[in-house]
Amino acid sequence: MRDLETSKGIQRARRLPDPSLSALWESIIIDKAVKDRLVAQAMLNFTLRPVVDRAVIPLHGVILLVGPPGTGKTSLARGLANRTAQSFKSNDFRLLEIDPHSLTSSAMGKTQKAVSELFSQSIAEAAANGPTIVLLDEVETLAADRSKMSLEANPIDIHRATDAVLVQLDALAEAHPNLLFIATSNFPEAVDAAFTSRCDLVLTIPLPDKEACGRILRDCLTGLGNTFGPIAKLANSTGFDQAAAECVGLDGRAIRKMVANALASSLDTAMHPEKLAIGDIIAAAKAAKQDRSSGARK
Ligand SMILES: Nc1ncnc2c1ncn2[C@@H]1O[C@H](COP(=O)(O)OP(=O)(O)OP(=O)(O)O)[C@@H](O)[C@H]1O
Ligand SMILES: [Mg+2]
Known part of the structure; x- marks a missing residue:
């Protein structure tokens, strides 16, 4: 053959x-x-x-x-x-x-x-x-x-x-x-x-609902946690539910990329990813959705 x-x-x-x-x-x-x-x-x-x-x-x-x-x-x-x-x-x-x-x-x-x-x-x-x-x-x-x-x-x-x-x-x-x-x-x-x-x-294959968004975000944070230990803890932090809710409207690829954007939101987290805070993720998710809706209006 x-x-x-x-x-x-x-x-x-x-x-x-x-x-x-x-x-x-x-x-x-x-x-x-x-x-x-x-x-x-x-x-x-x-x-x-x-x-x-x-x-x-x-x-x-x-x-x-x-x-x-x-x-x-x-x-x-x-x-x-x-x-x-x-x-x-x-x-x-x-x-x-x-x-x-x-x-x-x-x-x-x-x-x-x-x-x-x-x-x-x-x-x-x-x-x-x-x-x-x-x-x-x-x-x-x-x-x-x-x-x-x-x-x-x-x-x-x-x-x-x-x-x-x-x-x-x-x-x-x-x-x-x-x-x-x-x-x-x-x-x-x-x-x-x-x-x-x-x-x-x-x-x-639809966009993920809130529960699925939470699971994708959790999977991503846990995966990063394998290398940068403290990031895994964010999946159990008080702001996690809000972060997951902010992801609704994003696709799975965009949710994972958004976490990278959160890491790149300051020179400090880019250099020391373990310093990522749940607030950085909430802000990045909001920004990703904003970009998406302004992109859709163009
Ligand atoms: N439901 C999901 N759960 C977890 N991760 C997801 C999900 N959807 C997408 N992803 C992430 O996004 C990445 C890209 O997915 P994939 O290329 O399979 O999407 P696609 O629907 O084929 O996209 P496209 O239509 O642009 O070709 C995957 O490797 C995965 O990391
Ligand atoms: Mg494809």
Whole structure:
């Protein structure tokens, strides 16, 4: 089998399970029901599709995660792939990560050709060799909504790339039941409706609620506490609840970055992170939300 990582469009190929992905899955704090739903759908893909005719249940083997930036979609997708391999107690699973931007080309017809080759050769070959999970990050790049395209602003090539993705998904669904695509998008309205219709599950990953914000903040402070001991204590300080409440409206990535901003709010804490106070975090969370709302007004 040729080296998948040198195939055009494949950014990374790895065998599962992978312990670093277990840690990633655990680090994403979200309603347990969401994680359970994802694992169940991914498992069903591999238990049902190989043995049930598509005329009975027309599964395509595609899960789509949509939601605002920084809510953990890509992390969940990678973690889910790993959890699925773990559930089957198998060392045969592989995870392929696709880089959509390496497929899109300004040259006429090139994108369509690259997409077709990736799906019909590299992915099909991997799936023929064992259970395969493919991460299609930023899927709106490859399966762009054709109805919203002006042919002047968007080259016809992109139109054809979407057509190619759909044709290939149908072909792979028919020929390779041990294949699962996990796609993500920040712009569900920019994804072609025919792609979404082929998805077996479309799940919205929301911004964290107050309880989840508190857990993300706590996780971040505890993690920093491993290196800078006193920071861990902030998670049990009196101002912690207020700090968590100030995080509501921020995504998980923004909450973790906000803690870094709090550390960078003075030369003293930048040099001595253990001096961070809960007040610094409350101020940084307020500032992050302010930046976000003024950004939204622009
Ligand atoms: N619910 C969450 N719980 C804990 N950490 C989170 C959560 N959501 C995001 N993060 C943090 O943000 C980082 C970025 O997450 P990730 O890249 O998976 O988000 P994404 O939804 O794919 O973003 P984008 O839409 O911009 O691609 C993660 O590594 C994690 O540290
Ligand atoms: Mg992402």
